[in-house]
Amino acid sequence: MFKKLMNQNALDMHIVSGFEVKQKAKKFEDQGNKVIHLELGEPDFNTPANITQAGIDALIRGETHYAQPLGILPLKEEISKYVKKYKGVEANPGNVIVTPGAKPILFYTFLTFVKPGDEVIIPNPGFPIYSVLIKYMGAIPIPLRTTEENKFRMTLEDLEPLVTSKTKLIILNSPNNPTGSIIEKKEVEAIAEFLRDKDIIVLSDEIYDRLYYGDEKIISIASIPHMREKTILLDGFSKSYAMTGWRLGYGIMHESIAKVFNPLIVASNSCTNTFIQYAGIEAYKGPQDDVEKMKAEFKARRDLLVGGLNDIPHVSCVLPDGAFYAFPNFKWFGKGSDELSNYILENAYISSLPGSTFGVDLEGYVRFSFATDRVNLNEALNRLESVLKKVKS
Ligand SMILES: Cc1ncc(COP(=O)(O)O)c(C=O)c1O
Incomplete structure (x- = not known):
């Protein structure tokens, strides 16, 4: 009954969001596996302290x-x-x-x-x-x-x-x-x-x-x-x-x-x-030093992740100019992007977003966020290389 009453445009709305994949990854975490989260579009840094303090001060002042x-x-x-x-x-x-x-x-x-x-x-x-x-x-x-x-x-x-x-x-x-x-x-x-x-x-x-x-x-x-x-x-x-x-x-x-x-x-x-x-x-x-520090760290992570992806046989990845995402091409492995993202999650415990989430004709791509530290990124690259070896061998 509800479906009939609803705005029909609302019915086929579905986004494979970072929120959804994070939930899916939880199943593997509950089984005791360390999942590396590359699905989320948010910085892993804390908000700079001066900004947080300004929010607290305003709250205490009664800006409510x-x-x-x-x-x-x-x-x-x-x-x-x-x-x-x-x-x-x-x-x-x-x-x-x-x-x-x-x-x-x-x-x-x-x-x-x-x-x-x-x-x-x-x-x-x-x-x-x-x-x-x-x-x-x-x-x-x-x-x-x-x-x-x-x-x-x-x-x-x-x-x-x-x-x-x-x-x-x-x-x-x-x-x-x-x-x-x-x-x-x-x-x-x-x-x-x-x-x-x-x-x-x-x-x-x-x-x-x-x-x-x-x-x-x-x-x-x-x-x-x-x-x-x-x-x-x-x-x-x-x-x-x-x-x-x-x-x-x-x-x-x-x-x-x-x-x-x-x-x-x-x-x-x-x-x-x-x-x-x-x-x-x-x-x-206020001071912008924290923004600059975060940016420098993102740049180092970008170079690490994209360099590492391009070193994996049959993977290619364009060097992103900005933001904190890499969008590598895994077409050689012959999997659709949903299948690929699931395969990487289930076998390497790396969560990502399938390329097809981001538009049409994007099978074979996956989005990795590099808003996580370099230790995690190195580990993700190692895991990825070893599970990809098994795909076509
Ligand atoms: C391209 C783009 N535009 C807008 C937004 C929205 O940002 P906000 O979290 O401030 O709503 C995002 C967040 O992921 C984004 O990636």
Whole structure:
């Protein structure tokens, strides 16, 4: 009976999430095995102490009441300064919306801009939440396939043929989850030029942009003056400041869009937790040494993991430009990615996410997160090499 009553778009929603795989791994842990967790998209570091302290201080001070729905002014001011400094994006507090984690920005954007039948271009491989929400709206996710040969980087050449009169929104995600690829500056500029006269909104998901290991600066499309008004920029504190469980994120957008998001926020969660917003101020205002230390460690882990994967016969892995994910190719072993991820879990006790979670035509890929220490990564590489030897022998 329930099925008949439900929104039919809701019925075939299923994401193989890190949460689900973690639960699956528990079975092996309960049997006494040491599982190496490479499925989770969250830093293993603790939140820097000064940030935690600012949250505690605010709590003790009594910052425990409702806040303004779009966020407290001092945090919105800090965010405006931050996006100017790190992304070259002009913003004032009227352009900022503070949310519990960055994900609600996706929700509000789709609810506001996407109607049934509209098309939304998404990166493929890409963050699975995009397509789930788009389908929920009755709209159509259009995968922009990036290739291993091009280091999974999105280009205008690949984007252009996908744009139709039904295209409402394009999602950019640089660095990308699950490949860590960036969109090169020249491509961001070319995409911006292509979109100059088009009525298409861009959602620029920049949640990993502080975790970038290259030399050439990555640029936000919102820093290009004519794109500022058409772009909804998504960012937050989860990844760069190791604050996943605090739930603190934000969007930068034209003031008229922020006004439309306001009632959605009031109706859904009223506001973002008040004392946590003070921790966010400290994160942006305080010393940045911890962010830099975490980044240096992620880079060392990336080199270790990706180097080790490429040393395993018949495995290839593109060096990710940013984020903390590797997306190796195991096609030679002839297994689908679900099967492969399960095989690795059951035989090597390494939990991962199957590549197929991240889009279409991704069989044979697996996502490993390197948000775990180097001892674990070394052990994972040893285990992996020995179980893969058994696959085709
Ligand atoms: C690409 C991407 N965007 C957005 C988010 C959402 O981040 P938050 O945890 O702040 O909601 C994530 C989290 O995994 C992500 O990988």
